[in-house]
Amino acid sequence: MKKILYLFSNWKMYLDYEESVGWAKRLSEEMKNLPAGVIPVVFPISLALARVGEVLKDSSIGIGAQNICWAQKGAFTGEISAPMVHSVGATYALIGHSERRHVFHETDQEVRQKIDSALTAGLIPVVCVGETLTEREGGKTDEVILAQLRAAFTNLTVPPSKTIVVAYEPVWAINTGKACEPREAERVHAVIKEFVTTPNVSLSEVSVVYGGSVTPENIEAFLAQESINGVLVGGSSVKPEAWFDLVSRLRA
Ligand code: PGA
Numbered sequence: 299m300k301k302i303l304y305l306f307s308n309w310k311m312y313l314d315y316e317e318s319v320g321w322a323k324r325l326s327e328e329m330k331n332l333p334a335g336v337i338p339v340v341f342p343i344s345l346a347l348a349r350v351g352e353v354l355k356d357s358s359i360g361i362g363a364q365n366i367c368w369a370q371k372g373a374f375t376g377e378i379s380a381p382m383v384h385s386v387g388a389t390y391a392l393i394g395h396s397e398r399r400h401v402f403h404e405t406d407q408e409v410r411q412k413i414d415s416a417l418t419a420g421l422i423p424v425v426c427v428g429e430t431l432t433e434r435e436g437g438k439t440d441e442v443i444l445a446q447l448r449a450a451f452t453n454l455t456v457p458p459s460k461t462i463v464v465a466y467e468p469v470w471a472i473n474t475g476k477a478c479e480p481r482e483a484e485r486v487h488a489v490i491k492e493f494v495t496t497p498n499v500s501l502s503e504v505s506v507v508y509g510g511s512v513t514p515e516n517i518e519a520f521l522a523q524e525s526i527n528g529v530l531v532g533g534s535s536v537k538p539e540a541w542f543d544l545v546s547r548l549r550a
């Protein structure tokens with residue numbers, strides 16, 4: 299088992315309020331004996347964030363927001379800011395998830411502003427990067443990932459005590475049942491880890507997690523890779539049978 303292993307559950311818009319609360323209650327009861335080093339965090343719908351936080355208060359499971367606004371407060375109809383999610387007990391925020399980038403047209407620039415906002419509010423940003431199928435087939439994977447990383451991190455001032463997580467989530471692997479081949483995910487993770495230690499990017503300690511069709515069947519192969527510090531799970535994290543099967547593999 300690695301020193302730190304992030305186990306992120308992105309509930310997306312799969313569970314309504316009651317379902318989110320019910321699922322959180324079940325997790326608090328049935329995820330008590332995780333191996334040392336595993337850091338479980340759930341990302342519920344924002345409507346349920348506060349209540350899920352209360353349910354999980356005495357558990358080892360953290361909570362995070364699926365999205366935050368780049369501004370802290372003001373006339374931004376429909377948005378929720380980093381300090382606001384922090385005030386209800388969230389400690390993480392997903393930033394630049396591919397569904398935000400591609401469905402809601404979030405830009406690299408907004409991603410960067412959200413990272414700043416998260417850090418200012420004391421949240422740990424989980425910054426998502428990933429290439430589309432066309433980009434991969436065009437041989438542009440590394441170029442796209444590096445451009446997203448450059449926009450996100452160049453000249454970012456991060457106090458040494460603050461943590462940042464990068465999630466490598468190939469767009470074509472998300473919610474498709476076609477996960478990236480673990481050795482290829484490892485290769486891209488190594489590219490990311492190399493980038494974050496280059497000059498102008500002073501993030502020496504960045505954890506990188508893999509996301510995109512993670513299942514009980516493939517999680518062990520991902521976690522066996524040296525540069526993969528955890529997983530970001532969507533669909534399988536809200537299906538009880540798959541989820542508990544997946545969690546049980548962490549003990550292997
Ligand atoms: P998936 O989603 O596991 O359903 O592919 C992963 C994600 O979008 O974070």
